[in-house]
Amino acid sequence: DGGITQSPKYLFRKEGQNVTLSCEQNLNHDAMYWYRQDPGQGLRLIYYSQIVNDFQKGDIAEGYSVSREKKESFPLTVTSAQKNPTAFYLCASTIGPGRGSPLHFGNGTRLTVT
Amino acid sequence: DQQVKQNSPSLSVQEGRISILNCDYTNSMFDYFLWYKKYPAEGPTFLISISSIKDKNEDGRFTVFLNKSAKHLSLHIVPSQPGDSAVYFCAAAATGTASKLTFGTGTRLQVTL
Numbered sequence: 001d002g003g004i005t006q007s008p009k010y011l012f013r014k015e016g017q018n019v020t021l022s023c024e025q026n027l028n029h030d031a032m033y034w035y036r037q038d039p040g041q042g043l044r045l046i047y048y049s050q051i052v053n054d055f056q057k058g059d060i061a062e063g064y065s066v067s068r069e070k071k072e073s074f075p076l077t078v079t080s081a082q083k084n085p086t087a088f089y090l091c092a093s094t095i096g097p098g099r100g101s102p103l104h105f106g107n108g109t110r111l112t113v114t
Numbered sequence: 115d116q117q118v119k120q121n122s123p124s125l126s127v128q129e130g131r132i133s134i135l136n137c138d139y140t141n142s143m144f145d146y147f148l149w150y151k152k153y154p155a156e157g158p159t160f161l162i163s164i165s166s167i168k169d170k171n172e173d174g175r176f177t178v179f180l181n182k183s184a185k186h187l188s189l190h191i192v193p194s195q196p197g198d199s200a201v202y203f204c205a206a207a208a209t210g211t212a213s214k215l216t217f218g219t220g221t222r223l224q225v226t227l
Contacts, residue, residue, distance in 0.1 A: 006157075035217075040123070042116075042218050043217040044218045062210075090158070102160040102163060103213065104160070105157030105159070108157050110155070
């Protein structure tokens with residue numbers, strides 16, 4: 001079955017450490033996205049990539065970094081510069097940057113930083 | 115600035131009745147709207163969408179209505195079922211924005227027996 005795999009489901013880190021969240025898709029989608037969800041808030045866009053080796057900042061990119069070396073993979077690194085890293089992180093993909101195909105989401109990674 | 119607003123954080127409806135979830139937007143550039151359903155600890159799943167050239171789109175028990183002049187859309191679920199209990203997010207996008215969706219804060223729907 002095609003889908004988006006995010007791992008791990010739960011992640012715990014100490015403050016000051018960088019951490020990388022994995023996102024893999026086998027849908028052959030060109031575009032991939034990272035969103036963050038906080039309690040009582042909608043999903044906010046961190047970074048997105050429309051094609052391999054290219055990515056753009058979303059609305060809340062500060063303290064995060066990404067890479068897109070392969071079509072199927074879009075890892076997100078939460079750096080120590082991110083002031084409030086504890087959140088639920090969601091990866092998504094879509095066939096292309098047009099509007100015809102809605103985003104497909106993974107099941108998320110809950111990151112807790114203490 | 116919240117460009118997509120869901121002013122009701124929660125809604126409780128009896129099984130078999132109609133659920134109406136509302137969403138307002140402020141950005142007049144938005145021309146594509148979607149509803150997603152989300153269970154706890156899972157990613158959102160796409161439910162239904164509507165383009166600004168339409169004012170209604172129907173898919174089974176789910177209907178989305180769009181009122182462009184009021185910048186308002188609503189999701190109707192008829193009849194509501196216990197399995198519909200989830201958080202519903204409204205999302206919007208503008209042409210040429212690379213499928214970047216702006217999400218509302220969500221409405222938690224509880225369908226009671």
